[in-house]
Amino acid sequence: MTEPVQLVDALKRIEADGLASIEAADSLEALEALRVRFLGRSGDLAGMLSRIGQAPPEDRRAIGQAANTAKRRLQEAHTSRLAALESAESAGVAQADLTMPGRRAWEGGVHPVTRVIDEICEIFRELGFSKVRGPEAETEWYNFQALNIPLEHPAADMWDTFYLADGVVLRSHTSPVQARIMETHEPPVRVVVPGLCYRRDPFDPTHAPAFEQIEGLAVDEGIDFVEFRSTIEHFVHRFFGRETTARFRPAYFPFTEPSAEVDVSCHMCGGSGCSTCKGTGWIEIMGSGMVHPAVFEAVGYDPERYTGYAFGMGSARIAMLRYGIPDIRLFYEGDARFLAQFR
Amino acid sequence: MKVSVNWLRELAPGIDGSPEELADHLSMTAVAVDEIHRVGAGIESVVVARVEETTAHPDADRLNLASITVGTDEPIGVVVGAPVRAGALYPHAPPGTTLPDGLKIGARKIRGETSHGMLCSERELGLGWDHSGILELPPDLVPGEPLAEALGFPDHVLELDLTPNRADLAGHLAVARELAPEGGAGLVLPSFGSSADAWKPTWIDGASDVSAAGVRVIIEDPERCSRFLGIVIRGVRVGPSPAWLAARLWALGGRPINNVVDATNYAMHELNHPLHAYDLATLRGPEVRVRAGRGGERLRTLDGEEHVLSEVSSVIADADGAIGLAGVMGGEGTEVSPTTTDVFLECAVFDPLRTRRTARRAGLSTDASYRFERGVDRTDVEKAITRCARLILATAGGRAEEQAVRVGPPPGERIVLGLRPSRVRQVLGRSFEREELTGLLAPIGFEPANGSGKADDTPLRLYVPGWRNDVTREIDLVEEVARRHGYNRFEGGAFAVRPSSVPDDPAWDRAERVRRLFVARGFLEARSASFATGRRAGPDAVELRNPLSAEEARLRTDLIASLLDRLEYNLARGRRDVRLFEIGTAFAAGRDDEESPALPLEDLRAAFVVTGGREPEHWGGETADVGLWDLKGLAEEVAEDLLGAGVTPILPDAAERIAEAGLGPVARWLEGEAFELEGQGRVVGLAGRVMASAVDAPRWAAPVWAGEFRLTAVRLDEQAAFAPLSPYPRVGRDLAIIVSEKRTVSELEEVIREACPPFLDSVWLFDVYEGGEIPEGSRSLAWRFRFQAADRTLTDEEVDAAMNAVTFALEEKSDARIRTS
Structure with missing residues (x-):
């Protein structure tokens, strides 16, 4: 009976840890490293999930739910942090004159x-x-x-x-x-x-x-x-x-x-x-x-x-x-x- | 053709409605009315004046002073710039008048002499175009009378757009019949006075040769003239026509000449029979014959033109020679003049076709020829000539000989046509009772004949009136029913979807495929008239017999000829980037068709022309001009997507083969930069660079590229077919070789493809390099390979083996060596 609880707790810890780190990421590079660490193919979350098979079948549902919740929250946090960092980064770059004409192709026409x-x-x-x-x-x-x-x-x-x-x-x-x-x-x-x-x-x-x-x-x-x-x-x-x-x-x-x-x-x-x-x-x-x-x-x-x-x-x-x-x-x-x- | 509304109302007093309403009624039931003119409007204050005496202007050579009266004894002085006669009547515009052309009349001094108003010309009154002199008015007018009122003005003139079938509507009586509520029953011919109206001729008949009243009339050729009637009137006083008659002619845009000639014109406008009056004293014989013209015979017509006649022409001749073009125009030598006392009046029926040929040959089209070409009423010639004679008696006096000439067979039985109510319903989609049908048709002359049945499919028998020689079969009567009922009253049906046994012509789908491709590639569709200038037409161009101009004297042998014209038009307007395409027909002489050997060959083609920038200029970088590889790429797309053909360079010795393909002049193409589009062993198109000498281009113009291909070669089956997408990864490799320049890319690629296993997905040339460390006479070529299998993940070993095979084949077969580094 302790194993599922441990797994669920572990997932919650990863989630909390991940959310805090992502929120604190101060560059796109740092954020990408966190994404690999928490959400990547060999990341923490994936590591936990690989152990789900060892849990008794009746507990797997609760573990799965916790895992999905953790994954979704981490992804959301990542997306919103990514957008914030991108905006901050582009604000520092010299802005092109967007009123300049775009590149066009010749247009044909039917008589x-x-x-x-x-x-x-x-x-x-x-x-x-x-x-x-x-x-x-x-x-x-x-x-x-x-x-x-x-x-x-x-x-x-x-x-x-x-x-x-x-x-x-x-x-x-x-x-x-x-x-x-x-x-x-x-x-x-x-x-x-x-x-x-x-x-x-x-x-x-x-x-x-x-x-x-x-x-x-x-x-x-x-x-x-x-x-x-x-x-x-x-x-x-x-x-x-x-x-x-x-x-x-x-x-x-x-x-x-x-x-x-x-x-x-x-x-x-x-x-x-x-x-x-x-x-x-x-x-x-x-x-x-x-x-x-x-x-x-x-x-x-x-x-x-x-x-x-x-x-x-x-x-x-x-x-x-x-x-x-x-x-x-x-x-x-x-x-x-x-x-x-x-x- | 002009008709006067006042005249129509005189002929049919029952006609009601404004000129606009009458015009609309005619347009909707009989014949289109193009325009309505007002005649004699805006001259309300112009009065009839008599010139009492004229004296020379003391201070101007070309001006005269006229003392006029306008119904009182008080003389008025006017200055006139054209001759006037004392005792004659003229229109006087008093001070304060504004004439129809906007001229304001006042009392003003002209070189020291005061002119109280002015005497007017025909044009100033809006009665005609003559401005050469002051209009002398008919002597029966009374000084002081308001002119417009005395002439019965204002009048309205309807301009009819007569169709060839309804030439009968060139006569006022026929138009009045269409408009009168009661039709023919409501028509009245105005009286010319009881003594004139009382006169009646006695006809002396004969088939081809009749003498009466001292004149002999002969119809030599009954094919030219089927009836000829003549009346002699002696002791006439030729002079001006009375005001009412002059007013009729003015209204129609004519000009009064004298009372005899005006009478013939009046009768023509009323009854639609051209008539002619001869001065009897000038007729040799006196005889009149209708015959063929004789080669070399000369005739001066009334308009002063001299004609050399031939057998084609129908002529009227007297004992000495030709005196008129039959049915077209009289001769100068026999016309009625002020000294004429005896008149021979003619009313005949001349053959439509012979009249047409006579008029054409003489280069004339007259009121008479117009009517004869379309056919006049054979049944009422007597009525027309009698009416004209009476009018002459009324206006010119004299005495008509009672005996009158009538040559040619009398009109036969009245024509009867059957009209089945069932047929009316079949064609018009609405049932008409028999009474309804006669009610529609009888008023315009189609009166019921005996023997009409009662059943729905037994015909109603109807007389065809003599003036409607266009009505020859039942369907003509059906049309009469439809128009008399009113086209817009056939309502209530629904549009129908029905099948068709005819398949679509695939040419339209082909054209659409071509159009989609070129529009997508940024080309504008052009359309040209199919003519080519001599410079642009090929050697076998078809020539027009009757071209409008030298520029449009031949048919184009290719579409590029037209597009180069369009291109030059744009270049001449300073446009450097031009991308046009056209779909149309090219023509060549010589269809080998026994039935009609002169029919040209027609070939539907598509063509394009392009010059200038590869894309619109952009600030982000320099824009290259369309070049050889752009052209070849386009040619490849056309060939592969549309034609299922290949693109091959035109070799120097291929000129003959290209000429045989019949795609326009070979010499247009710049050798070395031209391609043929070839499918199934046939040349179906050409593309390449147009020689600079073939285009009239400014110095700043870019090279011109063009192409043309046969529309029949465009495939209709869609190329697209689904191939399953491999789920396995794709492996890429590059290969660079150094190889002799003599090896073409296409032959090297053949070697490559042959050496490759089936899992080669694609291969393309991506780099070409010459010079540097590459030996003279060689070049470096590099290809990119993509391998992908449908059923498995390829191993590195498999792909390496494939590349080794390619390398080996290139080394063995093409003397290539691998370029490392």
Whole structure:
């Protein structure tokens, strides 16, 4: 019966001794020596604990508790003394000017148009759209006729097109991809198509001869104008915010019918009219409509069975709206001062 | 296209609402209205004045004094800077007036003579752009009348952004039909006076050759012109138009010319049919024929331009030769002039495509060609020409010959289209009763025809009005239903998530992987138009047929070409540190595609360019510039992380191989500091130092480094795979050797790896030393080794044995010797 009591007492003595010594330590070196002596792998506490096996099993619990208490108190005392000594030591050292700048690495950035493209595509991907692409150089067939646009017709003047050779153009819109996708896939088709388009517009604050568009196409049984409208409204709310409203106006695109121009309420003035919306309260963001049966016929879909909608919007234009950028040329000049703002 | 709100209200008295409301209604149901202008506003105090006499200004050569009256006997003296006629009427702005352009009028002395107000030009009144002289007013105005009131001003003009399908809206009547609550039923054509309105022609018909009223009309080529109607009016007095007519033309931005020409323009704006009036005395024959132009034939049009014609052009000719570009513009030699007494009036239907070609070839686009290119109403030509003739009779007098010419086949049966209510519901997602459908469509001319069924899927049969030649199939009627109902009233649906049979294009994932890597390495993403300057384009660059400029005449053969342009842009703005990347398409000539051999090759690429400091300058130490080993490190990351490829130096004899890889001009790379990124035996990318001669850089610029690789080579499978972490300790060793310079590090490392047991964790070169005690032609290389086994604690003996094996192999195979000390 004496052995456990002796062990517990011994532990308490070590504890008391240790606490006093630690409290009295006057340097980091001295403190470290005490830590080794009391708490180290071959220290006093460890020495005591190695003897716990010799105690009768019924006493081991009490000894263990005493040992743990001693260990915890000593550790706490050590930590608090260490902090006190560190503070005291650093107070004596000359302080660096901490207002000086830190060492940095170069920061990269994603182009604002890319950000907008990704954001738009993500919204449509959530609705089941896949993200595809198509060639930038196209045949006249895909750029015009397959989309119900006769050549030598005023409708074809809506796109001032670059020619590479007879019958070969730089696509003037992303819509040719509609025909390409439908030719190679059966409904249901749901795609978004980001890509560059080309028009013979010299660079000016609102035009670029090459610019990004996003095309969308949804074809299935049972898609109607009401679903088209609510899908586009959903997009407008997700991209521009709940408080933004969309309105649909009659328009003309040979490959959609009914065709609609989509306006959103101006985010700058909230619809009361300002310079951004040219006083109208509305900003045009996309051309759209129900896919024209002639387009279905051109790709071999049954226009009586399938319906669908298509839309196209200028990603660069939308990026201008989103970030308040006044001049489209900023996107294509590559000025690092501009690009570095989008990190 | 401009329309006058006053005119619309005259044609459809039921139109209600402010100009803004009308514009909004049109925009939301028919055609976008871009702008609303006010016409004749701000001139309320301008009055009609008659010039009684003019005398020369005693003290100024170019000024005159005019004595005017404004309805009383009291003469008013004004100084005028342009000629005026005694007895004619002019607008007078009395002192105290502020004109629309902000000019304040007072009584002021001009070179000693007092001018009480001024006489105004068209521009000063805001009625047009002409400022060459004082505006002579129509003679039917009364001196003293307020001008604006006399002309029916102020008016509002709506600027319509007409779409190619709705060219019918270039006529006021059609716009009024869209706006009138009761549609076509609410339209009234204003009377020109009972005697003029009473006149009616008797048509003399023929398929291609008709003579009547002393004029012969021949359509030589029915493909160019399907109908040609002509009326002869004799004994007209050509003179100024009355004020109401002049006001209509002023409002639309036109200018009154004379009562005959103005009548043709009025009828065009009202009924959307271009008309032309010839001075009958100048027509040889007299005959008028529509035919192809003849090679070398010459014609001077009304604008004074001379055209050399070809078979492409459609012309109007008399017995001597061409007198007009059919459907585009009349000729100078046959125009109506103040001395004209007999007029031949034409209203025809010219073919859209032929008119387009005729206009294009002549470099003209006119009010007439605009309308013919888009198609006019074949069914109401009679109405238009009769109305125009009546207006001429009303304003220029004369007598119209009763017999009138009508050549070409009459319009066929009225076109009937079916519209199934079930189809309307399928496309629009809302059910419409049959009565609702006719209620929406009949007012704009789609009247029900006989034989309409009652069942939901039997079509409603509807006449297509002659002016709507854009409506050719059922879906066109569905659109009419939708817009008449109002697009924004199709509410209530929920957006849907639906499946797609189309897989994602992997290019987008590849691009995203590339983008992440470069952004993480401190690169900014650039985007460029895909054009390359001649200097930067490769030899097989695709040329544009119709470029905007010489700078943008070719398509880039590589992306570095674009990035070097971007780099120069930044250098020119004093920026030394530039780190850009781009993902985009490069083009090359020659796709071997039988279907469309002229299609170029397209290749999606990623590229980067970097110059300047390795990191931003910092006070804590000097910053080195990006150098060869930074570039190689980046190339290695790209190759290993993205491409699953290796990086190999480009050897001097590899130029041909690089050229074959088709990654842009070879000559751009500085020999000896360039690498190829190679995977599966293919060159998929290049990286290295760009020759200084290839970049327009200031003297202070740092070396320029760049790289480009094919996006298709970017791997989609993630490299990452879990390897268990060994719980056993790791043992480190260093080894330094002295070896001939001819031995490359990569071959030495191969020897090392071969000699090592499998428990080699990693080995890397950490020191290179030359000179000092190292013999000439040799260098000292030092590697650090890390050994670690997965299943046990390594013993010193095992590790020593491994290092001995390495040493032995290096000595035996590479003639190396261990460097001690």
